[in-house]
Structures are given as structure tokens and as C-alpha cells.
Amino acid sequence: DxxxxxxNSMESNEEEPVHLPCNHSTISGTDYIHWYRQLPSQGxxxxxxxxxxxxxxxxxxxxIAEDRKSSTLILHRATLRDAAVYYCILRDVEYGxxxxxGAGTILRVKS
Amino acid sequence: DTEVTQxxxxxxxxxxxxxxxxxxxxxxxxxxxxxxxxxxxxxxxMFVYSYEKLSINESVxxxxxxxxxxxxxxxxxxxxxxxxxxxxxxxxxxxxxSGRPTGELFFGEGSRLTVL
Numbered sequence: 001d002x003x004x005x006x007x008n009s010m011e012s013n014e015e016e017p018v019h020l021p022c023n024h025s026t027i028s029g030t031d032y033i034h035w036y037r038q039l040p041s042q043g044x045x046x047x048x049x050x051x052x053x054x055x056x057x058x059x060x061x062x063x064i065a066e067d068r069k070s071s072t073l074i075l076h077r078a079t080l081r082d083a084a085v086y087y088c089i090l091r092d093v094e095y096g097x098x099x100x101x102g103a104g105t106i107l108r109v110k111s
Numbered sequence: 112d113t114e115v116t117q118x119x120x121x122x123x124x125x126x127x128x129x130x131x132x133x134x135x136x137x138x139x140x141x142x143x144x145x146x147x148x149x150x151x152x153x154x155x156x157m158f159v160y161s162y163e164k165l166s167i168n169e170s171v172x173x174x175x176x177x178x179x180x181x182x183x184x185x186x187x188x189x190x191x192x193x194x195x196x197x198x199x200x201x202x203x204x205x206x207x208x209s210g211r212p213t214g215e216l217f218f219g220e221g222s223r224l225t226v227l
Contacts (some may be wrong), residue, residue, distance in 0.1 A: 008142035015180065036216075038154075041220075042220055043115075043201050043203070043218030043219050043220050043221055044201070044203075044216075044217035044218050045218065046216065046217075049215075059153055087153060091180075098156060098159065098167060099144075099156065099203075099216055100156055101154050101155070101156075102153060111137055
């Protein structure tokens with residue numbers, strides 16, 4: 001499984017944008033970049049995914065570097081409810097059903 | 112209905128007990144998963160079922176025995192567990208069963224297991 005590297009923790013102020021980075025220098029051409037988050041006392045939940053182009057949905061935006069060796073999850077206006085562990089995960093087309101979590105980034109949001 | 116329901120929410124068992132964890136979804140998903148999560152650690156994949164057949168076993172000890180009796184139900188049978196098996200056990204499901212790694216996984220809230 002290709003490896004991702006994320007900061008252990010980040011802090012943000014409420015109502016401000018948050019940029020969560022992820023490095024994946026060994027990414028292969030068939031790896032999709034997925035983001036999940038896990039709120040306290042809950043199971044993980046899907047946030048967004050992409051392959052090459054930037055992606056937007058109602059929860060967040062995903063910016064993917066041109067060489068695909070890094071990506072950034074963008075929360076446009078952080079709320080207290082966004083405090084969670086954010087996981088950046090690579091999923092390979094060959095092993096599509098495997099979702100393997102790395103250490104993730106603990107996001108703290110201050111009011 | 113976009114829920115994955117896990118029961119029980121909490122389970123305490125002795126090392127000689129036999130117990131089961133249950134997971135149910137009614138989203139028509141054909142892939143189901145078991146993950147194990149220790150405190151302050153990321154979830155670790157244990158098993159994947161695709162169309163009720165075991166497709167991935169991540170070298171899990173035989174004291175954990177998964178079962179998928181139908182497309183909506185996933186069980187994890189527990190026998191002769193050790194205290195270090197105490198953890199949160201998460202179930203998930205997804206629509207895709209082929210090699211398309213684009214679909215999202217839906218997770219339950221987990222069953223917290225304590226082995227005495």
C-alpha cells in the first residue's frame with residue numbers, strides 16, 4: 001500500500017478556512033486520493049476523493065498537486081463540529097476494496 | 112436509509128467466552144468490512160466480504176471468525192480472545208465490489224469490546 005504522510009495535529013479558529021496537507025510521494029498512476037474523518041466517539045465518515053483534478057463537494061474541496069505527490073483538503077469555514085481526525089488515504093484500482101488508514105491529522109477548532 | 116447499525120454497542124467478555132458482534136445495512140451494498148481500532152490509533156482493516164464471500168483477510172488470528180449470512184448482515188464471532196483484543200470494532204459497507212476504488216465506505220459507530 002502506498003504511504004501517506006500527514007501532520008500529527010493542526011489548530012484552526014472557528015469560521016476560518018483550514019488547509020490540511022498530505023504527502024504521498026510514492027503514489028502510483030492508478031491510486032485515488034481519499035479523505036475520511038472521524039469525529040469523537042463515531043465511526044469514520046467519507047469526506048471527498050479525487051484522482052488528478054481538483055474536486056469540490058458540500059463538505060470540502062480537494063486540491064491535488066500537478067505531480068500528484070501531494071494534496072490538500074480544504075475546509076472553507078471551520079466549525080466546532082469539524083474537530084476530528086482527518087485521514088488521507090490512497091486506494092489502488094487493483095485493490096479497490098481495501099481502505100487502509102494512516103495515522104491522520106487531529107484537527108482542533110477554537111471558538 | 113444510509114445507516115450501518117452495529118450491535119451491541121458495548122461488550123465485556125472473559126477469555127473463555129464465545130460472543131458475536133453484529134452489523135446490518137439496508138443500502139443494497141454488496142461489500143462489507145470489519146475494522147479494529149485501538150485507542151488513539153487509526154482503524155486497521157481485518158476482513159472484506161464481497162457478494163457474501165470473503166475476499167480479504169488481513170492475516171487476522173483465527174479467534175476472530177467472520178460470517179456474512181446474507182447481503183445485509185455481517186457477523187464477527189469471537190472465541191478465546193486475549194485482553195489485548197480489547198478495542199473498538201467497526202463495520203463498514205460500500206456499493207462497489209469490483210476493483211473500482213471510488214465508492215465511499217459507510218461506517219457504523221462501532222462495538223466497544225473489553226476482554227477481561
